[in-house]
Amino acid sequence: MTTHQLLPALTARAMKAAHTQTPTCPCGATRTLTDRPDGTVVRHADTVAKAHAPNTDPTDLTARLRTAAQLTGMLLPPLDPTPLHLHDRQVTLWPYGTPVDPDDPDAAPWEAAATLLAHLHRTPAPTPLPPMRGPLKALRAITRLREVAGDHPAAAPVLNAWTSLPAWARAEAPQPDTTTLCHGDLHLGQLVRHPAPDGPWLLIDVDDLGVGVPGWDLARPAAWYACGLLPPDEWTRFLTAYRAAGGPAVPADGDPWPALDIPARTLTVQTAALAIVKAVAADRPLDEVEGAVVDACDRMGSVPPELAPGFAK
Template sequence: MPRTPLLTDLTARARTTAHTRARTSPCPCGATTTLTDRPDGTVVRHEDTVAKAHAPHTDPTHLTARLTTADHLPGILLPPLDPTPLRLHDRLVTCWPYGTPVDPEDPDAAPWEAAATLLAHLHRTPPPTPLPPMRGPLKAVRAITRLRAAGPHPAAAPVLRAWTSLPAWARAESPQPDTTTLCHGDLHLGQLVRHPATDGPWLLIDVDDLGVGVPGWDLARPAAWYACGLLPPDEWTRFLTAYRAAGGPAVPATGDPWPALDVPARALTVQTAALSIVKAVTAGRPLDEVEQAVVDACDRMGSVPPELTPGFAK
């Protein structure tokens, strides 16, 4: 596949930044790797530097506020090399130090405790600068929009029913109930790296969805996986216990966490199911076992009237 002008120039930016940090002249030497090349974000790495072209139409004021927050919280979030984004091919671009990601081939080494502890510290930290709302619900809306655009599919109906059972704030149709708590907005294990590589402390990355909102959203993906039977109970317990031990405010310190997690977990289940169907349609294949499990969970959710579910709010 031919390289786009954006990818070519983003690679050049990563090389220049890497060699500036190393105090050497820019040159094409050293391996450059494309980590992600999608319409909503392109990421390349050269040596110890990562350059990211953010999604088109990213708000520069919001992104700058998010970068400033990461710059002020170096023990929680990976700080950018420069808290001011630049423009490249009409895309906002940021540069970051490289960190070692979670190894997807070694699930037993998944840093659940580290992820939970970082989230708890993030949720307990006052935002160092005014921030927009956390973008988690908007990502769920985008998933539903893609599902509807993908065309008819037999698994879509239960997902859309489950979507309509969610309260308005979880569908980004009204403000979130919490407007002060600092949240990541898209927490999963791919959002952690060790920095300095390869044995530094774990830090959270990707500030595109960072903002103020409902902290339970950051716990919702592992909670949803656990509820769907996709995350072993001991791993969920490790995560929840570590979050509580670090004083995380999203759930009570003891007792049942689900009244606080129910709506976010249902929303993430719907989002995951919608994207699973889109991927299957795009690839022209049936749903796999995991994808069918989240669709089945949506089917169960949609059968319960929303006013009878825990955490229901208009």
């Protein structure tokens, strides 16, 4: 199904669900919130419909939906814990939540994100789940880099950094933790307030939810901090809140980096790979932020992971 065909069908699903939830639905325009190859999301009134990536495993997705339906204080619960089938796509239905305002960085809910993660990591999975998909997404980013931009001047340090990672981080071996419940793709875009507009913060997007290494969920802010892209005070707020909530990914005190170094390195490599792919597709040079993550990959090569107190130090 092409995007031209998918959007009207997905919109119809969202409208039907909205009218079922609220027969007096105020309607109004249906908005496309996201339209990417890995997911298309539309909103009608207070209902959101998501078409997941092609080839999404329906059994794994159902397990993730059931988990979200049971962990309602941490994850946004779906309207239906069973995915729908829309031609060749799996579709899920959700209540609308107010996202983080990208234009107000001072209001970024770092403490809320950290606390939710800590609670998630301490909660046994209520139903059997597949592995958390973070390493697999990193592998896909590297595969894409090799396919379309392997000869780019910035690709070499990124690929060198990738080969220095352990097999589990490259999705070539099982993760060393097979029981801890993880989100798998934590960033501030994965939080919403529900009920909208000012309910409590909840985590969204269950596509990568599973069991695995909990440090992965701290890896993106850790990597941003290590690359100099996240101010130290914001990183400290996040880490302090996670520890205060009893998060198990790092020690309760002392240096957190031994637990975070491998995940943070891997997320940096993934970010750099995707940055190069996007720059090549747009026929433009890397911007300042993209250059910073590539430079961090270059620095990784000079310090083995087991010796690194943070790869940008």
